[in-house]
Every structure is written in C-alpha cells, then in structure tokens.
Amino acid sequence: MTGILEIEAQSPRVCVAGAGAIGLTLAARLQMAGYRVSLVARGESLSFVHENGIQLIDQEGEHRVMVNVGAASAYATADVLFLCPKSHDMLAMATSIRHLISPDTIVVPVINGIPWWYFDGIDRCWQGQSIRTVDPEGKLKRIIPSRSIVGITTMITVERVSPGKATTFNPLQMTIGELDDKPSERLDLLARILERSGIATTKAVRIRDAIWTKVVRNLISNPVTAITGATLRQNFGNAYLADISRQMLREVIPVIASYGSRLEVDPETILDTGRKLGDVKTSMLQDLEKGNQLELASICDAVIELATLHGIEMPVTQAISNLAHFKSTGDGNAFAA
Template sequence: MNTQDPMRICIAGAGAIGGTLAVRLAAAGHQVSVLARGKTLQTISERGLTLHDQHGVTHARPAASERPDFGVQDVIFVCAKSQDMAALLPQLKPLIGEQTVVIPTNNGVPWWYFHREGGRFDGAQVCAVDPQRVLEQAVPLTQLIGSVLFITAEVSEPGVIRSVNPHLIVLGEPSGEMSERLQRIRAAIEGAGIEARATDRIRDKLWTKIIANLSTNPLSVITQGTLEQLYGKPELREVVMQIMRETLLVASSYGARVDIDPLTFMQLGEAMGPFRTSMLQDLDRGRPLELAAIGDAVLEMAERFNVPMPISRAVISLARFRGEAAQLAQSSGAAPATVQAAA
C-alpha cells in the first residue's frame, strides 16, 4: 500500500472529534466506518454527518453500526474518553488484523506511555488508567501509534459538527521510530485536509497537551469558568500557572522536552474565547469526568520522583467531588444544563 491508496478506516466513537475525522477522511476517498450507538448511530445511519470547518461545509455518509462488523481495518481511531476505553477496546478485536494500526485519541496519560519508552521505567504500568491491564491486553502494543490532537470542535446538533480553528494531529511511534506505517498514515490524514505531523518524540507532545488539560479542565469544573476566564482573570490565571509549573516538573523528570512559554500560552488560551472545556461539558451532562488520565495518572507519575503537586492535587480532589455530585443529581432525574462549545 502506498500513500495514495484508499484505506479502510474505522472511527470508534462518533463525538465531535470522531465525527470530524470521519467526515474529513471520507471526503478524501477513504473507506470510513463508524462504530456508534444510540441516537448518534441513528442519526448517522439516516442522515450522515455534516462538518462545518475552515474548509466550508462537508457532508459524508460513512457506514455505521453498533457492532464491529466492518471487517479487518487498516487503521482504527479510538475516539473515546479514557474511562470508556476498558469497555470499548476489547470490542474492536474483530476489526484488528496483523497489520492494523490502532490510534487512541483520548486526553491525558495513555496506558501505553511506558511501552518501548527506553528509560528506567520501560514497560511499567500506569495504574490510574489501566489498573487491571485490560487495555494493555486488548490491543497488541506493537500495533499502537500515539497521537496528540489539537482540534476544537463541538456537536451543535445530532450529526452536525462545528469547528472554527485549524485541525492539527501529531503522530508518533511509542519507540520513536519514524516508520513507514507512521508516514503513510500521516500522509493520509494530511491529504484529508488536517495538518498532520510525525515525530520521533511523541511523549513531548503528550506532555504539552497534558499540561494544557490538567491546568484548565479540573479548574473549570470547580469555577464553571471558560478558557477566556481561566487564562484571563488574574485570580484564576495564577492557579493555572501554578498547576502548569507543577506539571512541567513532572514532565522534565521523565525526560520530556516541553517547549512552552507560559505567557504566550496564556495569551493563546485567553484568545480561544468563551469555550467550555470538555470536562465542564461532561459535568453539565452528569457524565463521569476524565480525571483518571488527566489528573490521577500525573499524580502517580509525580510520586515516582517525589515531585510535590499540592495545588494540582487539591484542584483534582475538588473537581472529583463536583463530578460525583453532578452524577448523583443526574441519576436522581435532575435536568442537565445547556452546553456550549467544546474546547
């Protein structure tokens, strides 16, 4: 297969990110299928997906099912929350052949972080995200490629996704190898109108996203603040800065090279405007919060090097309390709040 051949691509999870990938890749001529359920599945089956982004308005009608009956795939993008991975990944087995590449797109520290990491913890377990090694056993680690997505999108109504910012995906082999399969997939994504970069240091980019997520998502749950407020209001910006500093120390302890200028980072974040983080949206809907991968895993990694994270730990604890209260309210029949744009 060369870089111009259409690929069989499955999108497991058809939210804002999965939907964006499905539309762009289908429009580029790839054979795209979507694993979905409930109302999302019904909408895709009846009307397809429509994406409003910087390319204009694009419509696609990918194959959709709640069962993994699409046959063996070339690539599977797993677009699910970290806490949903243990239930989803084992279902993908019928789609995975010897050459299938699986690309998880979730936030936070991935369960495969230490696979072929090459350092003193090579092969170690990230207990916070895979305590029973379910994820590790569900997909052969040799068939994983890491990804870091910088895509802001929202589902404005069933089957309709909107994104006002440029799309960027960074891909990398856990081993750091610049493999042929990595380059082939990068070219396919680039050909679909999404900026795609291949790197031999995927963990550096992971930490950049982890720092952004940890410094804003749990805090947004406590304060109900938008990105504009979190990065712009002095009293919130100071908390964001402290969490960033703590997380940067953890990243550097693991040899990551994170190129972040805090002032520029703050300015760019504030310029994102009144967007609500994905964790704040989950709170509003009474859904479980993605705290294990975004928060607990970083605290676990900090403990290996005795890096104190008092501010991060406190904010994560408060966010967990708010999340559990919201889930309890949801289960008791309280109506979820209206949700604005995703970030």
C-alpha cells in the first residue's frame, strides 16, 4: 500500500467525477493549484471542456482553466477521487468509476443530503444499517468501500450557467472528516490539497454534526424555493416563507438529537446566514428551472425516513416535501393509493 507522504511527494493524482457546478469548481481550483487533475464528464460537457477548458467566475475573478477531461473509461486508479453527481445519480456514477478505486484511494463523495454511508464507521446500535431512500438495495455500500470514504460537506453556492461554465460569488468552504471521527494522515493530506486550492477547509471533530448542519440548510430552503421560485434572500427574508422554514427547522432538531448529533451553529444563525447569501437560487430551484430531477430523496425523504424510525412526526416538512415532489413530476402522475 502506498503511504500518504509518498502520495503527497509524488503529487497526488486527483480525479473529479462529474461536471456539474461543484465538479467544475473543484476541478478548476485544483488545477489552478498545480495538481494533476482528471475530470470525468460526458456529452456536451465533455466536448465543451475538451475544446474550451473550464470557465470559472469566483471571488478572485474570471478564470479559464484547461484540464484533462474524458469519459470514466479513459482513466485508471486515482489517489484522491471526488464524486460530484446529484445524489440520485450517485449509483450510476459509482458503477462507472468503480475501476478508479484502489485500496489506497481516498474517495470523497461531494453530495447533498443524508449520505448512504451515514451509519458506517460508528460504534452504535445502528452501525451498518442502510438508508432505504438513498441506497435502497445497498449497492452503493458494495461498490464503494466505506473504509475508502472521507465525509465532506460544502458551503459553496455555485451555479453552472452552461456546459463547462460555473459562477459563484460567495466564499468556497468545505468541512471534512473520517467516518469514525478520528484524526488521520489522509485527512490532513486532503485538507492541505483543498486549502492550497483556495478552499477554506475545516476538519470536523464529529462529521455527522457537519452533515446535519448542511442537511438542515438544504432542507429548510431547497424544497421551499423549488415550490415558490424564491431566492435565498427571499426565502429567509419574507415573513411567510421564513416562518415555514423555521417550523421545518423546529421539526428536524429532535431527529438530529435522536441520532446523537447536534447542529454546529444555533438555529437562528442558520436562518440569518441563508438570508445574507443574497439573491442566490438554490440548486433545487436551478434543477427545476432546467427540467432536471430534484434531489428530494436525500434532502427530504431520507430525513423523514430517519424521523419515522424514531417515531418523530414532521408534518410541515412532509407537506413541503409532498408539494416539491409534485413540482418535480410536473404532471401529477404520482397518484395516491
């Protein structure tokens, strides 16, 4: 097995799988920092980036970055593998990139919502359980060994405005952590890679607290904005919409506590931070406007599933989720039994 110091000395082979908003941002920033980056893309994204590179606009200005881009089959194993699909596309991506994962590969799934690995790496009564709504048949656990995974959450509000082009005007921030919440050399390596790439990185003491904090931010804004078309400023600044988000926040806090976790910041700070992000469209609203599938399974359904397992009711969250599901189907074909 290759040692962490040896990997760093040789310059890690970094692969970013997925050319969405986050994937483009990560690939561009990593390449700008001098890392050997391969971007897994397909269709028009692949052809655009191959011909034009990645066009990224962020707080530092406008960048045009040429990267090595190709289909998953074009690459061999990676030292660090960032998986950046929509959560509902994770299984298809995992199937296509499984050959990139060696026993030494650090796998970093950069996804929204409750991750399929949530119950792995912890010595508690629910150790090893699966979350049906995000990994119904346990296939993700079989394809991607949990021992290879480093947990991550992002505070990056970025929009892919066209194939190969992404824009963001807020700071780039990430939190990382081992699934067992222990320090490790590979965690330190990953932090150094991200920091050198201009991404402010925190090593979590308890990664699930960070996961829940991000999940809550998404839960109380994404489905509401998909239903209403509101920006984050409107969602948290309008009295009516802010009240709905506040009720959803109250409902999810007992769920978090029932799994031995807690929010990293107080609830009012979450509401205030969302408002200060300005006239930013959530990823779910962006997907709705583009006619894409919404990430409701990992952001809404998984939280409700976890609540149900502990007998906790979430009526407002359930109602908002139902409305968002209706908006997602667009034609009301999901008939009640």
